[in-house]
Amino acid sequence: MKKYFLLFSLIFLVLSANKSFSQCGDALLNICHGRLENARFIKSWPIQLPERARGETLPQVSFKLPLTSGNTYKIFACDATEYEGKVIISIRNQKDDLVVTSYMVEQNRHIPVIMFPVLMSGIYTFSFYFEDGKEGCAVGVVSIAD
Amino acid sequence: MKYRKTKMEIIKQKHIIMKKQKIILVILSVLLVQVITGCQQGQRQEATDLLSDSFKDNELRLNDAMIREMISSVPNPLEITSVLQKTGVVYSQDLLNPAGNINNYNTNFQRALNLGVYGTDLIYMNIYDRTVATLRYLSNIRELASDLRVEQFFDYNTLNRLSESSKNVDSVLFITNTGFDRMTRYLIDQGRSNIAILISAGTWIESLYIATHAQTTPANKEIINKRIGEQKKVLDNLLLLMNSYDHNSDFNHLIEDLKSLKKQFDNVTITYQYAEPSIKESDGMLVVVDNSRSIVDISDETIKNITREIALLRNRVIE
Numbered sequence: 001m002k003k004y005f006l007l008f009s010l011i012f013l014v015l016s017a018n019k020s021f022s023q024c025g026d027a028l029l030n031i032c033h034g035r036l037e038n039a040r041f042i043k044s045w046p047i048q049l050p051e052r053a054r055g056e057t058l059p060q061v062s063f064k065l066p067l068t069s070g071n072t073y074k075i076f077a078c079d080a081t082e083y084e085g086k087v088i089i090s091i092r093n094q095k096d097d098l099v100v101t102s103y104m105v106e107q108n109r110h111i112p113v114i115m116f117p118v119l120m121s122g123i124y125t126f127s128f129y130f131e132d133g134k135e136g137c138a139v140g141v142v143s144i145a146d
Numbered sequence: 147m148k149y150r151k152t153k154m155e156i157i158k159q160k161h162i163i164m165k166k167q168k169i170i171l172v173i174l175s176v177l178l179v180q181v182i183t184g185c186q187q188g189q190r191q192e193a194t195d196l197l198s199d200s201f202k203d204n205e206l207r208l209n210d211a212m213i214r215e216m217i218s219s220v221p222n223p224l225e226i227t228s229v230l231q232k233t234g235v236v237y238s239q240d241l242l243n244p245a246g247n248i249n250n251y252n253t254n255f256q257r258a259l260n261l262g263v264y265g266t267d268l269i270y271m272n273i274y275d276r277t278v279a280t281l282r283y284l285s286n287i288r289e290l291a292s293d294l295r296v297e298q299f300f301d302y303n304t305l306n307r308l309s310e311s312s313k314n315v316d317s318v319l320f321i322t323n324t325g326f327d328r329m330t331r332y333l334i335d336q337g338r339s340n341i342a343i344l345i346s347a348g349t350w351i352e353s354l355y356i357a358t359h360a361q362t363t364p365a366n367k368e369i370i371n372k373r374i375g376e377q378k379k380v381l382d383n384l385l386l387l388m389n390s391y392d393h394n395s396d397f398n399h400l401i402e403d404l405k406s407l408k409k410q411f412d413n414v415t416i417t418y419q420y421a422e423p424s425i426k427e428s429d430g431m432l433v434v435v436d437n438s439r440s441i442v443d444i445s446d447e448t449i450k451n452i453t454r455e456i457a458l459l460r461n462r463v464i465e
Contacts, residue, residue, distance in 0.1 A: 040224055040315075042224055063215075063218065066218075066219055066225070068221060068376070070232065071229065094418075100423065111430070111431065112430065113432070115433045117434070117436060119437075120420075120436060120438040121373070144224060144228050
């Protein structure tokens with residue numbers, strides 16, 4: 001009986017520890033929420049991607065969202081610290097032309113926040129992938145800046 | 147001998163107790179089943195419509211990913227209300243669906259639509275810092291969400307507490323928007339896309355109603371009219387979504403109303419001028435200078451007709 005009790009206690013501890021420290025998912029959004037500052041939250045997407053397999057294309061996810069002319073959007077993402085991957089955001093207009101990406105290739109640098117004063121209302125595509133195709137977890141956030 | 151007799155009696159008694167326990171267990175099980183089915187019947191009886199939670203098998207259905215993407219293409223009410231606020235539109239309580247109307251909503255169809263309507267009203271009030279006035283609307287959202295079995299996505303206690311001060315507007319908007327977002331995802335995952343579509347339609351109808359009835363200077367009104375004209379594409383998507391449910395008479399009536407509205411939107415022309423954006427870095431942020439433009443051609447007459455049609459439609463939704 002004691003053995004069972006110990007075993008159950010151990011399983012419970014392992015499971016609860018996993019829950020407490022895992023940042024991926026809704027917990028990450030709650031942490032990321034602080035970066036909104038005065039911006040008004042519109043939408044978030046949880047992003048979790050595996051490591052790029054050899055010979056395969058870069059894993060990425062895309063979401064569509066309407067943006068309205070006259071609004072300035074504050075767009076950013078937060079990485080879960082337990083993963084190595086650093087997320088990159090790219091935004092395309094409805095003609096599928098690249099508008100902006102959060103990674104400056106020439107300078108090999110990530111820019112944490114994109115400010116986008118929209119002058120063309122329409123549906124934009126937000127794509128997320130991790131630098132060098134590493135495994136990663138992040139949350140992408142779109143908000144309206146004052 | 148006496149000992150043997152006693153032992154026999156004990157065994158007999160044990161048998162009787164076990165039998166009794168079994169009988170009690172059976173009675174309890176029957177009662178439990180009755181209570182559960184009774185509750186379910188009670189819930190069903192509360193809603194007077196037969197709005198099915200899922201598609202019929204033989205229907206051509208949009209897959210969940212398509213529904214999710216199309217619902218995402220319906221602008222968040224924050225989009226248009228932010229434009230209204232920036233263009234100097236004054237707050238008007240008269241534009242909102244009166245909180246007392248909740249007692250009129252006896253069907254899941256009405257409840258889902260008006261959950262979207264009240265959600266938009268809540269955002270509108272928050273944008274204009276009318277946080278204290280939101281309490282009744284929060285309560286309505288809670289009630290409608292509970293009727294639709296999706297109340298778990300809103301932390302009402304926190305929302306109520308935050309609504310006591312206008313300093314917490316951003317947090318209220320964060321909780322409200324994430325709540326609606328998670329609820330939509332859940333509904334689609336549960337095969338209840340019809341409810342998700344109606345909530346989304348309700349938010350859009352109310353946003354458009356508020357925008358068309360906004361009072362401001364002529365110059366600002368022109369900006370708002372262009373944003374109204376841009377809703378032409380949203381309406382097309384909404385109709386595509388709703389057409390999957392046109393076998394339902396309530397959906398069918400709403401589709402017909404939306405089609406009347408579409409006739410007015412057909413007079414709107416939108417053209418796009420694409421140009422490469424330029425990017426600059428400022429304070430550690432990337433700032434996009436958008437050189438593309440959308441040009442919306444919408445006449446005063448069309449605006450007048452859209453205003454009339456959306457008012458008719460919206461009043462049918464909230465009555």
